[in-house]
Amino acid sequence: MPIGCAIVRRMATTRIDDGLHTALRARGQRVTPQRLVIAAAVRDLEHHATAEQIHTAVAGRLPGVSLPTVYATLELLEEMGLVRRVATESGTAVYDPRTDVHHHLVCRRCGAIADVDGDVDHDALLRAARGAGFAPDAAQVVIRGLCAACAAALPPAP
Numbered sequence: 001m002p003i004g005c006a007i008v009r010r011m012a013t014t015r016i017d018d019g020l021h022t023a024l025r026a027r028g029q030r031v032t033p034q035r036l037v038i039a040a041a042v043r044d045l046e047h048h049a050t051a052e053q054i055h056t057a058v059a060g061r062l063p064g065v066s067l068p069t070v071y072a073t074l075e076l077l078e079e080m081g082l083v084r085r086v087a088t089e090s091g092t093a094v095y096d097p098r099t100d101v102h103h104h105l106v107c108r109r110c111g112a113i114a115d116v117d118g119d120v121d122h123d124a125l126l127r128a129a130r131g132a133g134f135a136p137d138a139a140q141v142v143i144r145g146l147c148a149a150c151a152a153a154l155p156p157a158p
């Protein structure tokens with residue numbers, strides 16, 4: 001093994017689980033400090049976050065890291081199934097550390113996003129998508145409306 005490779009490996013294993021290493025290498029992707037730190041930041045997210053928020057979260061550990069790098073890394077992690085992207089009103093990409101099947105409530109007034117669980121026939125949806133000539137990646141349900149706080153703030157309907 002070349003020396004450089006051994007150094008990268010030692011540096012990286014100080015913080016990050018081997019699962020990510022294996023997953024990156026299995027895809028022929030290099031294991032870089034940026035990727036490891038951004039993946040760790042995503043895993044530590046307590047809520048859905050935008051790329052800008054993730055960029056802010058990692059700036060201390062990755063001085064000078066650019067927002068496009070963060071976007072590209074998030075895209076890679078999404079392809080690897082380590083983060084999910086949630087569809088929002090504004091079209092802003094919002095990332096979700098929770099990768100198991102669940103759905104989202106999106107408030108049209110304040111933009112708040114919350115998880116919601118419920119039974120959805122994904123297979124039927126994906127089949128319908130394929131029937132329309134679409135090549136679907138995954139199905140997720142977004143329920144639009146008003147969050148509890150916004151609903152409470154609005155005057156009652158006449």
Ligand SMILES: [Zn+2]
Binds near residue numbers: 108109110111150151
């Ligand atoms: Zn709201």
Ligand SMILES: [Zn+2]
Binds near residue numbers: 048096098103115
């Ligand atoms: Zn979620």
